Amino acid sequence: MKNLTISEIASLANVSKTTVSRVLNNKPDVSGETKERILSIIKQYKFKPNALATAISKKHSKIIGLIALQGTEYIFINPYYLRVLHGITTEINKLGYQLMFCYAKENEYIDLFNNYMIEGFILLSAGVNHMNLLDEFYEYNIPFVSTTELPDNYKSNSVDINNYQGAKMAVEYLLSLGHKRIAFISSFSSLMANKERLKGYKDAMKEYGVPIDDSLIREGTPTFETGYKTMNSFETLPTAVFACSDMIAIGAIDAITSKGKKVPEDVSVVGFDDIDLASNFGLTTVQQPIFDKGKNSVKKLISLIENKKVRVPELPVKVVVRDTTSKLKESTK
Amino acid sequence: MKNLTISEIASLANVSKTTVSRVLNNKPDVSGETKERILSIIKQYKFKPNALATAISKKHSKIIGLIALQGTEYIFINPYYLRVLHGITTEINKLGYQLMFCYAKENEYIDLFNNYMIEGFILLSAGVNHMNLLDEFYEYNIPFVSTTELPDNYKSNSVDINNYQGAKMAVEYLLSLGHKRIAFISSFSSLMANKERLKGYKDAMKEYGVPIDDSLIREGTPTFETGYKTMNSFETLPTAVFACSDMIAIGAIDAITSKGKKVPEDVSVVGFDDIDLASNFGLTTVQQPIFDKGKNSVKKLISLIENKKVRVPELPVKVVVRDTTSKLKESTK
């Protein structure tokens, strides 16, 4: 049973397709009687208008593009992004839009925008190294929202937690446990979120009067490997680690224990994100509402697209204390 | 700078839009000279035809739909699926198609197919509980490919490894190490892949003359929790575990070690998939080429769509021995 067209519905109902279109779009000027008749036929034949035809006619497609910057090889490996994605798809579906995966080169996004009449983009992991792209989007008047903090001039185009605050709270917690040699392991340092977290780290250290040791500040990617290798690269282990990603933290823990040391007795470890594995492994971490972040990015983007003022509140962040942090041992003070 | 239309290009080149269309579609009957002229204008203005208009005109959209069956809450949590997805997006991009995330209710896929002129679907995690849907696809002549084994009548609609063989090899390996009390922990038992793996498990046991103990055969979801809880539910631990997912294996290991037992000294553990975490944790596992599975699903689907005979070979599977398996201790024989 093939899908009917609006014209076929029209002749079945003995009206013009204009009238059917009016009914489909809930226009006021249709008599109650004809409206009922048309609706019942639409229902009977399970008619749904062709969305692509509607798109070229109405000039918008209800398609939203998803862009994974920062190298899909890293994005497509981290459960964190899966969770974001889940939030995105859930909300998109709810609001009647569709999500198109734009896996393309940076110079092709604008073409995709035009060709497929994409209405706006959601950016995963946009960093300061992508500002040219954002400027281009801005210039072409292309709506976009980033799921991670952006520099000030694009602040309103992102949904994110307060990364500065999250990191500061975590490091303060470690400091309150007596730690002073606290390592900071960043994932992509080009992400504003990580820059803010580094600030939070430094400010917390300053507040506690602990001098900052640059050799304890490292960066890599949000992966197990980064955590593992970074920990192995220390000549003398720090007494605590604040990692910008749970995956890094898990890798760090593995490195520590395979050296014969114990977590948290010898080294305390704090992660960031609170992915499922974090609770599985009892990892102390900075929890952010990842799923809601995905949902909110859609809400914000669609409000930009439809020019509605929707208030998307900043999401909360908090430290979840589990089993990988403890007071500094007297002996190592 | 807005996107031009084919008519505008046509007048810039002093030809009809038909001729421009011919050039765009590489039709033969255009003189070399006009072709050059049109091409240079297309290039100059960076013109790309509107894909949606092309779609309704040509009757195909170059859009492929992605369907996550079996509950997105499980799909969107497992790095395995991310890796599949990565393969899918990579190949789709290469072949000039687009991927649309169809996050919808089961009865809405056909509508989406019609509305957005989707050309076919890639199914993640289709199980025997989805045969109605597949039958419907078949009936409506909707191309689809599953990234996991399907029952015999739809065998050719899937790209998968030989799950039976993979499981059999793994269990044979455990048996060769002297193990007899080998637990089998399945993820969704509705997946053909897992049914086949169970068969492989049973056949290997039979070959070694080891009686099958049904209390050692368990099922759950492809998650850490399933592994963790299942291991905790045994009154006396088995000496070896074969898990149908690395995530399950990792959860199982965590449960074992938190009981004060050691892996592999007390219990050997084998996983399935070989996700990144598996190598990170030194997990012995059944390796399948996940990324290639994603790629091949696209190849196969597009060959169905375009009616080309493309040979998509079965992917290889092998046991990767790492640090979570060892010979059965004499004491526990």
Place this chain on the structure above:
DNA sequence: TTGTAAGCGTTATCAA
């Protein structure tokens, strides 16, 4: 080799 005109399935304009 090129162009005219109709067609794809919608919506929008304007008149009746």
Place this chain on the structure above:
DNA sequence: TTGATAACGCTTACAA
């Protein structure tokens, strides 16, 4: 309240 008719941006008969 309704319906012709044009329009959206493209492809495709059919003619020239």
